[in-house]
Amino acid sequence: MPRLGFGTFRMPGGGCQPVVENALALGYRHIDTAEMYQNEEAVGAAIAAFGMAREDLHLTTKVWHENLKPQAMHRALDTSLGKLGVDYVDLYMVHWPSRDMDLGAVLDTLQGFLQEGSVRAIGVCNFNLAMLRAAIDDIGAPIACHQVEYHPFLDQSRMLAYLRGKGIPLVAYAPLAQGRAAADPVLQGIATRHGASAAQVALAWLLEQDGVAAIPKAQRRDSQQSNLDALNVKLDDEDRRAIAALPKHLRYVTPPFAPDWDA
Incomplete structure (x- = not known):
């Protein structure tokens, strides 16, 4: 899985096609979509x-x-494969946990998809630490990665420590804090020193961390290229100290069905 991917959240409908074509032309080889995005x-x-x-x-x-x-998971996967026009996906994920889900049955179903070859790996998104431990330690599911909100304004150290101990990568969604990173004066100051943008600094900070990937979305071609160029930004210890001092409690994706993040 390439560490810098291309996210497609809030790109519904046919307008998404030329955007993804541009991303592929620029060299992106990790494309992230979902049933809920209505753009498969x-x-x-x-x-x-x-x-x-x-x-x-x-x-x-x-x-x-x-x-x-x-049964609903089987229907959902078949529908997704049909819309995507592929025989398999490289990674199939639970998008959000459900309060009434039978976690064992969910993971058994995902492992069935693995065995039949319609998915190459399985993962989860938006699980809290207790849910992850249940899936990995108690049930023993072969979770390939965990996708969760992560950016310079949100601490994920507990989650990262657990995942690193298991050798499981964290995929950061909303890595630019839904555009807020670009306007942050601390990140802008670091960017000026490096001849970069604040958004590139935020991505560089994520991607230099062990076991972290990121899936920023960008509709304009120049923004897509700018995100790729973040791979060339090298931060120093002074930069890291400044980013460490930023607020780390700001979570921007908070739907009513989200789990208790402190569990």
Whole structure:
């Protein structure tokens, strides 16, 4: 899984296709979508139009929290594969946990998809630490990664320590704090010293961390290229101290069905 991927949240409908085609043309090879994004068909059309070999692309999609019964999960995966126009996805994830889900049944179903070859790896998103421990330590599910909100204004040290101990990567969504990183004066000051942008500094900070990947979204081609160029930004200890001093309690993705993050 390439550490810098391309997110497609809030890109519904056919307008997503040219955006993803641009990303592929620039060199992105990790595309992240989901049943809930309502753009799997457009993502699939972009992949087909670009004409790349399927094995050269890492493709992720997700099942919505309302579809976590086994039969519903089967229907959801079949629908996603059909819309994407592929025989398998590289990573299939639980998008959000459900309060009434049977975690054992959910993970058994995901492992069934692994065995039949329709998915290459399974993962979860937005699990709190207690849920992760239940899935990995108690049930023993082969979780390949955990996707969760992570950016310079939100501490994920407890989650990272656990995942690193298991050798499981964390995939950061909303890595630019939904655009707020670009306007932060501390990040802007660091960026000025490096001839970069504040958004690039935020991404560089994430990507230099052991076991962290990121999936920023960008609709404009120049923003897509700018995010790729963040791979060339090298921070120093002074930069890291300044970022460490930023507020670390700011969570911006807080739907009513989110779990208790402190559990």
